[in-house]
Amino acid sequence: MAKLQLTYYPDDILKRKAKKITRFDSSVRKLAADMLDTMYQSNGVGLAAPQVGVSKRIMVIDVSRRDDDDRESAEKTVPKPGKPIIFINPQIIKEEGEMVGLEGCLSFPGVFFEVKRYSSIVVRYQNLAGKEQKIEAAGDLLCRAIQHEIDHLEGELFIDKAVSPLVDQLELSKYGFGSDNAEQAPFNLESIQQLPSTEKVVPSVMLG
């Protein structure tokens, strides 16, 4: 397993619709293993292939080690594999209700804001052997993470779903992602690393 290079906004691959996977071979298994390694080492609970520069419909999620009052340790420890789920060619086949919650994204380090999601979903996907699977999720971090990651496969980003576009713009410009200068001033990891530690707090919902 290897830690892959993360892709940061405004890289074009993040805005592209990813391609369907049709061959379930060793290269897909290796990609899935490397994506899990990258997600755990980046302290995330989800990761989609475009975020590591691969425009394919595969995403990985592991929310088993996170709950809200675990914020303290979330920042300090690299989460160990718990119950990872590998989704290939996922599709939401049923959705209802809505819930609002705080989200972050590994492709936008430091940026967090409220996003509205369906509160209950049913998802069809394939596993590493290509076998069809179905999963239901409601009202929790898994429900939110699946929707966030599937958006990445559609080339949609959580900034497009912010409850308050104003907060969204303020938050983005704070980290050099402001829409008017997204092109001019691409993301600057150094600027994040120089921030005083309080501003680098990683809420427990650091999605992929």
Ligand SMILES: [Zn+2]
């Ligand atoms: Zn994300």
